Amino acid sequence: MFIEDTIAAIATPPGEGGIGIVRISGSKALDIAREIFIFVSKKNKNFKDRYMHYGKVVDSEGSIIDEVLLVYMKGPRSYTAEDVVEIHCHGGIIPLTSILKEVINRGARLAEPGEFTKRAFLNGRIDLVQAEAVMDLICAKTEKLAKASLNQMEGSLSAHIKRMREQLIDIMAHIEVTIDYPEEDIDEITTQSIRENISSIVENINHLISTAEHGKLIRQGIKAVIIGKTNVGKSSLLNALVKEERAIVTDIPGTTRDVIEEFINIRGVAVRIIDTAGIRETLDQVERIGIERSKQNIENADLIITVLDASTPLEDEDREILDYLKGRKVLIILNKIDKPVLLDRRDIEEYMGSETPIVETSLTLGKGIDKVEDIIYKMFFRGEIEISDHLMITNIRHQEILNNAKKYLIDALGGLDNQIPLDIVSIDLRAAVDSLGSITGETVTEDLIDKIFSEFCLGK
Ligand SMILES: Nc1nc2c(ncn2[C@@H]2O[C@H](COP(=O)(O)OP(=O)(O)OP(=O)(O)O)[C@@H](O)[C@H]2O)c(=O)[nH]1
Ligand SMILES: [Mg+2]
Structure with missing residues (x-):
């Protein structure tokens, strides 16, 4: 052009x-x-x-x-x-x-x-993945997304996609030869090796898709909601994590009425942290609306941080909240351990299961915050992902295309199993090749190109 x-x-x-x-x-x-x-x-x-x-x-x-x-x-x-x-x-x-x-x-x-x-x-000069990575780097709010984008800019993901695409083209060429010389019997070995090659590409794609969940967290961050009864120290926790006096803290139960949101950066991961109104029975209308909002925020949270007051025994109100959270990703904070502790952490382990992480804190003394950050990080990034030597899908467009390509390949494998003629199988392979090509931009429509670049900033 x-x-x-x-x-x-x-x-x-x-x-x-x-x-x-x-x-x-x-x-x-x-x-x-x-x-x-x-x-x-x-x-x-x-x-x-x-x-x-x-x-x-x-x-x-x-x-x-x-x-x-x-x-x-x-x-x-x-x-x-x-x-x-x-x-x-x-x-x-x-x-x-x-x-x-x-x-x-x-x-x-x-x-x-x-x-x-x-x-x-x-x-x-660059392919589509690299172009998209430029924009991701510019918009990155965390070191992790920046690093993943830089990797993609340098072409590591593109090279990987291209390799898979070339392998598929090789398989198609192989099939074509077989079709062109029908007199030579297509032996079992040929179909077997085609099947194996396709399977290994499917595995490869599966691996890439499996990184997308992390990729999404890296791109969008984690949404964490702090909940608990009134006066247990939820706002104190928010302030400690944000490292400033963002929310009002008083000893009056029901201090926080509305939802307070902040972004924090935990070891390169963006965490959207939300402080909510303490949950209790109340006749106060404003507070009730606040409590309703607390509950709504729980629905689509990635992580629910439940704060309990360790200086009082576990009460029915606490249990009600804990019941509400079963089956969700929960972190439990036992706060106020500077006071005489009346809450036994074993009760909670028994109630929630021993896998639920529990951290003891004294937010007034600033104790346990590092541990909280540490656990949040580990809950989402187990085994420390080193992005520098990992390919990672951070772009939803890429993820969707990989899913499509995989579908075509699974169809192709099904065709082979059912002894469908190879030239028909080849149609699925072609579709997979085209899909993969639209990640890097080798096969891509003008509309899509316009759409992708229109989301860029001016002057880039
Ligand atoms: N002794 C002690 N007091 C604490 C600790 N953390 C918080 N507090 C006190 O507990 C009271 C309530 O703290 P908040 O952070 O406002 O509690 P909250 O859960 O946000 O309360 P509501 O917004 O009313 O639901 C304040 O007086 C805090 O100073 C702690 O670790 N130890
Ligand atoms: Mg509060």
């Missing part, structure tokens, strides 16, 4: 900053640079490929807009694989928009969101 026009955009976020960057990509990029840029140096008047040039940007009347550094990257050795010019000016809205306006006046067009990366893809 040949892309004719030259695009431009402000590549840095809006607001004030030390530096702001206007980026230009396309065949006119260098001409535009020549028109608006004046070299300060008397000796050098040439744009050297991938060098920083110091000078001034001027408008059509010759008045100076800003003092800048300009870098020219000749295609294909640039982000878009086209000629790219970046103008590094002062990071204020006026210099940036004035320079952009000047660039547009000289023949560039305003870029659409993600269009620079889309060009990198259309020009064949």
Whole structure:
């Protein structure tokens, strides 16, 4: 595909900053640079490929807009694989928009969101997985997602998908040969080896799909809800985890009335933590609505952190709450252990089963918080996943496609079992090959490409 026009955009976020960057990509990029840029140096008047040039940007009347550094990257050795010019000016809205306006006046067009990366893809410099990973890296709120994205940007997932696709194409070629020479009996061995090869690819896909659950947690974070009776220390726990006085803490039962939400980062994993109104029988209408909300929040939580007051024996109200949580992912906090402890942790183990993790804390003394974080992390990331050497599916689009490809392969295996002619089996294999190709973008529609890139930010 040949892309004719030259695009431009402000590549840095809006607001004030030390530096702001206007980026230009396309065949006119260098001409535009020549028109608006004046070299300060008397000796050098040439744009050297991938060098920083110091000078001034001027408008059509010759008045100076800003003092800048300009870098020219000749295609294909640039982000878009086209000629790219970046103008590094002062990071204020006026210099940036004035320079952009000047660039547009000289023949560039305003870029659409993600269009620079889309060009990198259309020009064949990166594939779709890598392009999507760029956006994931930009939007990543945790180190883990950033790391997984970086891995994908470097092409590890793409290479893996490509390999599976090539293996399938090999199998199809093999089948074709067999069909072309029907006189040579298709022996059992041939079908057997085809079956084995397909099975091993299915296994491979299964493995990738199995990483998607982690991938989803890494991308979206964990939703954890803190519940318990009134006055047990739920808001104190939220504050301790957030490390600031976010929620009001008092010794009056029923202090928290509404749901309070915060994001915390536990060892690179985003946790959305929600403090709720303490659950108790009450006639207070506002409090009742709060309690109703507490219960609603429990429904779609990944983790329910139940706080109990260790200085009072287990009461019916506690048991009611615990009953409500059976079969869910629960972490139990025995708080206020600085006071004489009247609650026996064995009672809880007996009640909830010995696998339910229990942590003892004194939130007023700041004891046990590390342990809470540790357990939350381990409940979701058992055996410490090292993303650097693991392929991981973090993108729902990829996950759905893998599921589809797997379905086709299972159909193909079923066909082999039922002695369906090989050329029919081959149709399923072709469908699987096409599916896998749409992950990396080898087989993909224009609509899908537009949709993916439209979700990017401007200037990327
Ligand atoms: N001794 C002791 N007191 C604590 C501890 N943690 C919290 N408290 C006190 O218990 C009282 C209630 O704490 P909160 O964090 O407001 O409890 P809550 O569960 O959010 O209460 P509601 O919002 O009313 O449901 C406050 O006076 C806290 O200072 C602890 O570990 N030890
Ligand atoms: Mg509270």
